Amino acid sequence: MITTPKRWRIAVGGIHIESSTFSPHRAGHADFTVVRGEELLGRYKALAEHVEWVPLVHARALPGGAVTAGFYRETSAELIEGLTAAHAEAPLDGVYLDIHGAMSVEDVPDAEGDLAARVRAVVGTGVLVSASMDPHGNVSRRLVDNVDLLTSHRMSPHEDSPLTIQRAQDKLVECLDGGVRPHRAWVTVPVLLPGEKACTRDEPAKGLYGRLPAIEALDGVIDAAIWIGYAWADEPRCRAAVVVSGTDTELIAAKAEELAAAWWAARGDFAFSTTSADADSAISAALAADERPFFISDSGDNPTAGGSGDVPYTLTRLLAHPALAAGEASAIWASCVAPDAMAACVEAGLGAQVTVRVGGDLGYDGGASVELSGEVTSILRGDPTGGDIAVVTSGGVHAVLTARRKPYHYIADFTELGLDPSDVDATVVKIGYLVPDLFDAAKGWIMGLTPGGVDQDIVRLGHVGVERPIFPLDEAMADPDFTPVIIAS
Incomplete structure (x- = not known):
């Protein structure tokens, strides 16, 4: 029955x-x-x-x-x-x-x-x-x-x-x-x-x-x-x-x-699943690599781990690299929530030369915002996650600016902006470990140990509220029960 x-x-x-x-x-x-x-x-x-x-x-x-x-x-x-x-x-x-x-x-x-x-x-x-x-x-x-x-x-x-x-x-x-x-x-x-x-x-x-x-x-x-x-x-x-x-x-x-x-x-x-290094070393490694696409995780400001998405640190390092500044090498940086800078780009229009300030819109105070001067090379209106999006190209650096916080987890996220990670020397993404679509595409990858709200070096964050002792803040602690x-x- x-x-x-x-x-x-x-x-x-x-x-x-x-x-x-x-x-x-x-x-x-x-x-x-x-x-x-x-x-x-x-x-x-x-x-x-x-x-x-x-x-x-x-x-x-x-x-x-x-x-x-x-x-x-x-x-x-x-x-x-x-x-x-x-x-x-x-x-x-x-x-x-x-x-x-x-x-x-x-x-x-x-x-x-x-x-x-x-x-x-x-x-x-x-x-x-x-x-x-x-x-x-x-x-x-x-x-x-x-x-x-x-x-x-x-x-x-x-x-x-x-x-x-x-x-x-x-x-x-x-x-x-x-x-x-x-x-x-x-x-x-x-x-x-x-x-x-x-x-x-x-x-x-x-x-x-x-x-x-x-x-x-x-x-x-x-x-x-x-x-x-x-x-x-x-x-x-x-x-x-x-x-x-x-x-x-x-x-x-x-x-x-x-x-x-x-x-x-x-x-x-x-x-880490891959080699890790400071931002400058990661950029140098990417530019020296033979195969593309090569991804750098801008890990300290990863919005899918809790980062604010408004930290411009790695952009400053890209712009400071002589080959990238001169356009002799190329990189994508995705992305930064910068609604005012993005709006200025949209208003100026495709092909316009702009100078905008990027970084700190959501309160990041680990450093000053960075001046970004270049050509508006892409505009995307009404993205479901990022809102309006603009790309500013300065030398060889393509900086993606968004109205709202947006992770870049798929190759299609780049190609809809007219960008292709296979065509540039380095693609810097605010991410930790690579999600499957990027992992499958990658010919090279390095974890950039960058600052932000999800800094991978947790010891330097300064925890005071966690229950102690705890590893690695207290490396010499006894074995627990x-x-x-x-x-x-």
Whole structure:
């Protein structure tokens, strides 16, 4: 006899952003895309059919600086009010939270923990809550206390993001179908690690993350996840973490401790996926290379890690290089959010000679803005992410200026501006490790260790709020105790 599964009611919502507290940028209404209703549910590809999915609100933004208190207050209140109304209309069985895990909010420490606790206060202990997260998120005790099922991407770059979302939803439904109340084994690892040193193309991250499917497949285990944590926020919760969920408390504790100890043992082995150097050395290496395209990561101001996107440092180094200044060599620099300079270029028009100031529009104060003089060689109006965009060519340097923060992750981002990384000696991109499209195209790549809100040299950022001791701020610290905390649903 075939049994028809019970029809569950599961609410869906969240706030998703990665926030550097070292970035001057503040993320507010203009930065977030907010969806509700069927548009929210349309984000997901394969929602279980025997579930009534109840959309609340979801807000997502490009990584940046801390979220304004006003935006968080308004959006979280809408989510909680919607949740309260939905639960009153007919009792909910589950809640799925679509979050990042590294959201910092002005005056709200542990923002995701705060949101999860407020959700739990509405639905009570009888409702199962799951969440999908980014591995660069942070897992505080408050968060894991209030979320029954936590999972994270297993690939960096995050090519498996849709799979992670699907896993978080499917595990929630499977637990409801099976009447399972998962326990969690949670342990933190006192390591601050920039994500660019934990690319899963490389060891030791490849091997550590490679252990997870086999652990998840064990009887008594529901899910196993590792978090790198977020190094560019200065909060006590910022550190690596492991959570293993399941029904066998001894087994999940043993596996969580095993993973945490392995992470700690490998802490000194994490490295960049490619050669790293200061900006001047990186530029020289690119110009001397034989094959194109050659990419330089302008890593300290990477907007997809939380950088403000308005740091002009690497542009100053490109303009200072004699061969580039004279037009004897060529480079693309993408990009800088510079709305006033960009507007002046648009007003002047294609082919015009302009002199504009670039840098610091969002508050970067690590150096003065730079004067950029050259020809307006491209204008693109109304880009969905960057708004209006202009290219100014000075000597051999093609500088991309945008109205809004925009990452350059695809070759098509350049070609629609009339630029081709294969035709220039160096393509400088505000990025960390190369995302797949650029990685596949690259004939050469170097990590530029540049300044900004996501400086790869985390020791020089000056953390004061993280819990100490922590590696590498305290290299001589003793080995921690990795006995997990067991949290019962």
